[in-house]
Amino acid sequence: MRAQCLEMSIPNGSTYRIYLSRGLLDGVGEKTASLVAGRKALIVSDANVAPHYLERVCGSFARGGFEVAHEVVAAGEASKCLENASRLWDACARCGLGRDGVVVALGGGVVGDLAGFVAATWLRGVACVQVPTTLLAMVDSSIGGKTALDIDAGKNLVGAFAQPVLVACDFETLATLPEAEWANGFAEIAKSAVIEGGGFYEWLAAHAEGLRGRDYTVVQGAVARSLVFKGRVVAADEREGGVRECLNYGHTFAHALEAAAGLGTVSHGRAVAEGMRFAARLGTEAAGVTESFVAQQAALLDALGLRALDAAWPADELFARMAFDKKARGGMLRFVFATAPGIWQTMTVDADLVKIHLILWEQGVG
């Protein structure tokens, strides 16, 4: 497995680099030193990740000439809150982090979103380096520039668009990754491959067993392909609304399921995989999806260990969650449908048809 570096473009003309390799933690500070003028860094991590990797990252930034401060938040989605943002802003003030300073997110998606939002809003925006330590964060939240906090009314309702100056995916950090987190990453990779189609889909179908078996060469290949896909989508549409909508494939259902089941009961990855299955079946009536594609996608998800869920939740509750999400965001009840690998569309779907399919799903027949 050799090191890779991907260059990501964003619509305003600037670019940033994503490094893919093992052992990057020990060099990320030096790499950052050439990108920012200041020499103050605040490193943000969580209680799961910090014991394993915080010291190495702090050491790397110190070697890069930085005066380093760090903050460790509790692990888990509940940390993506206003109270932690406030605490991190205070930490920025304490260490005198100026406009030329840098905030480093060392952790999964929660840390990435939280630290990314703090960087985007401290002094109206300072540099952010993302060091994702979960497979999902590597392929998803660490790029695209979406940062966010959760509030009582819902997840990700408060946030900012802000691109990182550098992303360092160190595959060594996956050694300590729990089982459910692997599934989260696999689902995101599967979603990307279905939307992208072509070579990526075929490659993943051929390498699903290797990925599931955590062959690191395959893992890196999957991450790189996912990033190239996502980078292209984001470059075309930095702010959501256009082609970027494709990234929500499986998510209308997944968000409702996660909310109905209670946060943490069903992992995001399992929920997205289930949402992809649901969208495909709904699409057979709503968008001309073929039974053959439903089966093809199911086989890919199965091969990645993302089996269909055994338990179901009440259809009316899921529908109410979808309707709430729709209201909270002022949008329509929209779904992304893939009709074949690489061919997708978004459609507003009749509420009654969605209800029927939720009932079929609850009964285990749809």
Add this chain to the structure above:
Amino acid sequence: MRAQCLEMSIPNGSTYRIYLSRGLLDGVGEKTASLVAGRKALIVSDANVAPHYLERVCGSFARGGFEVAHEVVAAGEASKCLENASRLWDACARCGLGRDGVVVALGGGVVGDLAGFVAATWLRGVACVQVPTTLLAMVDSSIGGKTALDIDAGKNLVGAFAQPVLVACDFETLATLPEAEWANGFAEIAKSAVIEGGGFYEWLAAHAEGLRGRDYTVVQGAVARSLVFKGRVVAADEREGGVRECLNYGHTFAHALEAAAGLGTVSHGRAVAEGMRFAARLGTEAAGVTESFVAQQAALLDALGLRALDAAWPADELFARMAFDKKARGGMLRFVFATAPGIWQTMTVDADLVKIHLILWEQGVG
């Protein structure tokens, strides 16, 4: 006095309009209707402004087809806090304000900054309409795209850059403006004229008495000239760091004075005017400012009723505040100097020289 409309450009290529007139409150909703796709509006105001104008603005948005919600915060700088931002985000959620919705800031700079930040971060950014009701907000905070909150560590430390979609300056709202607020606006206008120089400076020197006497034709002229000046600066440098630094003329001293005196003891306008006088005197040693310019600027400020302060605060305390500001922002002890109307530069100044001038100022001899 006839209505005016200024078109402001921002670096990303988009533009927005600033309307200057009397009676705009009754039409701002209809004007907004053509700019945003959604029909939900959250109108934010404060307890001083709301009793006078909130109903008219709500009515205008209702006539524009909007479903209108409103929130009223306490008047004063203390309202620019995280707690109020949180309350407003909750209000956005309650009224189902989607990506196509709009947040309206009806009030002075505090409401503009607070509501502007909430708009910039709700769903990662929704449209914001600024309806400034103070002279200072009209010429300053309502344009430029700087939004912010205060935290314990300092003012404006948390924020975002986000341009409004529309600014409506209704001069009728100035009828209820307190004396100190007029001074705030005059100081900002004087600062702009000194930095811009040329026609603006000469016009203001000739019309200072009319402005001080609140001749509305002169007020509109001063606002329009200030906006054209500021719009050009912002267009050249949306994010602070380059030419936009000129807008900080008088502010290094003013921030320290306001902090040392205790918020609200010396108005921002008086502090900025005093800061311009201080910068000019410091500049005679640091930047080649002539005694003739010191006197010329003093005469302009006097004509606007912005007399030199009678009371002084301890030099060492002011210096400590400047040093703290420097530390919190990670920058240098920098001053903007004007050597003549229209000619300015920023310079890093030797700390001892600043101290000496603060002592002279404290003793009333410098």
